[in-house]
Amino acid sequence: MIKTFSYIVFSLFLLLSADSDARKGNEAYAKGNYAEAEQLYRAAIDQDPENAKLYFNLGNALAKQGKTEEAIQTYLEYRGLVETPEEKSLAEYNIGTTLAETEKWKPASLHFRNSLRLNPRDTEAKTNYELALSKMESEDEQQQQQNQEQDNIEPSEYAKAMKAQAEKLVELQRYQEAYDLMNEAMKVDETVNAFKDFIQRTKDVADINS
Structure with a gap:
């Protein structure tokens, strides 16, 4: 038999006068x-x-x-x-x-x-x-599975193009612009999240330089 959570102990304390x-x-x-x-x-x-x-x-x-x-x-x-x-x-x-x-x-x-x-x-x-x-x-197991699925996500052509453009900005040391570009792209294409490590590194450097 499948066990379920017990009901809250809703026993009331009855010790005051009837008109209280x-x-x-x-x-x-x-x-x-x-x-x-x-x-x-x-x-x-x-x-x-x-x-x-x-x-x-x-x-x-x-x-x-x-x-x-x-x-x-x-x-x-x-x-x-x-x-x-x-x-x-x-x-x-x-x-x-x-x-x-x-x-x-x-x-x-x-x-x-x-x-x-x-x-x-x-x-x-x-x-x-x-x-x-x-x-x-x-x-916890479900969360780990979801994380693995996100890690294995295949970036779209759009995501790859945004990543390439962001890398060019990084080469020019324009880290904040690179981060903003990827962050905006992620809002319209969830597969951009495949590059989350790159995005995080870019943000970290941008924060240091700010």
Whole structure:
């Protein structure tokens, strides 16, 4: 069976009175009204800024809305307020899964690993860590293949002509002009990239002379 990433730990902390903003936030969250829940959790935090569990709930509401950056920042605030390794591991786990859902495999694997270090018994964190590593390796292999394909690209006649003209400019020590010529040519013909080493060397010399 193919394994997939576990869902973010969206268990909510329920410990305030029924008429509080936090409780109303939980109710809104349970109904799928995540934007409303976000606003209610923020209101609750304004009243009780040291309550770590409010930040955790807010992070969940943000993550559900696809507000990745804000969610990560909020989980980190929660992590900074809690004491136990198990609590801190929840923040790391949620950050990892949030990143995995946006296919940011390298940072996701880092946070899953952090979660495991804090709570080695968390089997879901272990599974997700292994999957993130696998995705990261696959992504690296694809990138290497793409780089090889670019290296093996066959320049067009136009690209060759531009290269010949640029070489003449280099002989005259007009390096910036040579670089500009190749750079402009690359915008209209991607096969000019076959001469990327020549282009880079030309740019390096032009930068030195400027």
